[in-house]
Amino acid sequence: MENELKLKKLFAEAFGVDESIIVDELTYKSIEQWDSLAHMILITLIEEAFNIMIETEDVIDMSSFLKAKEILKKYKVEF
Amino acid sequence: MLHDKYAIITGCAQGIGKSILDIFAKNGATIFANDIVHGSLDEYSCLLEQKYGTKVYPMYFDVSKKDEVREAFINIFSISKQIDILVNNAGISIDSLLPFVTQDMFNKVFETNVFGVINMMQYASKAMIKNKYGSIINISSIIGIHGNYGQLVYSSSKAAVIGLTKSTAKELSNFNIRVNAIAPGFIDTPMTQKLSSSIKENYLKNIKMHRFGDTEEVAKCALFLASNLSSYVSGSVLGVDGCMSI
Numbered sequence: 001m002e003n004e005l006k007l008k009k010l011f012a013e014a015f016g017v018d019e020s021i022i023v024d025e026l027t028y029k030s031i032e033q034w035d036s037l038a039h040m041i042l043i044t045l046i047e048e049a050f051n052i053m054i055e056t057e058d059v060i061d062m063s064s065f066l067k068a069k070e071i072l073k074k075y076k077v078e079f
Numbered sequence: 080m081l082h083d084k085y086a087i088i089t090g091c092a093q094g095i096g097k098s099i100l101d102i103f104a105k106n107g108a109t110i111f112a113n114d115i116v117h118g119s120l121d122e123y124s125c126l127l128e129q130k131y132g133t134k135v136y137p138m139y140f141d142v143s144k145k146d147e148v149r150e151a152f153i154n155i156f157s158i159s160k161q162i163d164i165l166v167n168n169a170g171i172s173i174d175s176l177l178p179f180v181t182q183d184m185f186n187k188v189f190e191t192n193v194f195g196v197i198n199m200m201q202y203a204s205k206a207m208i209k210n211k212y213g214s215i216i217n218i219s220s221i222i223g224i225h226g227n228y229g230q231l232v233y234s235s236s237k238a239a240v241i242g243l244t245k246s247t248a249k250e251l252s253n254f255n256i257r258v259n260a261i262a263p264g265f266i267d268t269p270m271t272q273k274l275s276s277s278i279k280e281n282y283l284k285n286i287k288m289h290r291f292g293d294t295e296e297v298a299k300c301a302l303f304l305a306s307n308l309s310s311y312v313s314g315s316v317l318g319v320d321g322c323m324s325i
Contacts, residue, residue, distance in 0.1 A: 036250075037250075037253050037254075040204075040208055040254075041208060043205065044205050044206075044208050044209040045209075047205065048160075048209060053149065053152065053153060053156070053202075055149075056145075056201055
């Protein structure tokens with residue numbers, strides 16, 4: 001739960017939106033703030049916060065908040 | 080000019096890469112110096128450190144191998160999360176006339192000259208995006224602009240470098256990251272020294288400055304693009320060719 005909140009804050013910071021908007025169903029480009037540039041910022045924030053390096057394939061696959069959690073589990077981030 | 084800057088340079092063991100390594104060290108950068116040949120930079124790195132009082136980390140990996148690039152960046156980021164400059168210099172050439180060109184030739188050359196550049200940019204740009212600062216310099220070639228007899232494969236790869244430079248410059252400008260290419264003409268390097276004197280004579284006829292370029296002359300342009308002297312230059316292709324026509 002702690003990591004979920006941490007991830008939610010990172011999403012909110014990357015997109016410049018309120019945390020309340022960050023839900024599992026939030027998908028890439030479903031809001032105007034989650035564009036390709038914000039996605040790049042999001043990746044760098046996640047890598048920094050969890051001290052991991054995300055594979056290119058996973059950068060592309062990270063298409064929703066739910067998917068982000070699934071992907072991060074691969075990097076030993078527990079939710 | 081590059082004090083407090085962290086730079087990655089690929090293909091540093093000889094030629095243009097070695098001169099860029101030298102001039103960056105001279106200007107105070109901390110450098111992650113790459114080459115594919117293990118041990119090829121050990122001695123020279125120590126020499127530069129003693130000469131200029133900066134830090135040079137030799138790093139041996141193949142830029143075309145994604146796993147090796149990833150491993151290298153894990154090592155780089157463990158030393159510094161700040162990457163200010165990336166010079167993609169590593170490159171290969173396979174020359175052949177159209178009827179004899181094979182898919183395999185294209186694969187080999189593009190793996191290093193194009194995908195290698197993309198691999199490096201993908202990882203380095205992450206640090207640059209975070210810091211909202213960076214300069215990426217891709218070494219293309221005059222051959223990538225004008226083409227050359229027998230160099231269909233090489234020229235295609237270097238033309239691709241120009242295309243990807245211009246596209247990434249547009250994508251990364253939002254993060255204060257500049258991306259430029261250098262297109263050297265005929266530069267006196269170990270690669271060109273192997274050419275016969277008749278071929279060299281022919282090239283010389285097409286160079287208005289009547290001489291071949293020196294690797295240091297390319298390195299000076301790389302220094303310009305790496306430094307804040309070029310703070311408003313992005314998406315450009317800088318020819319360093321003594322007014323050469325092909």
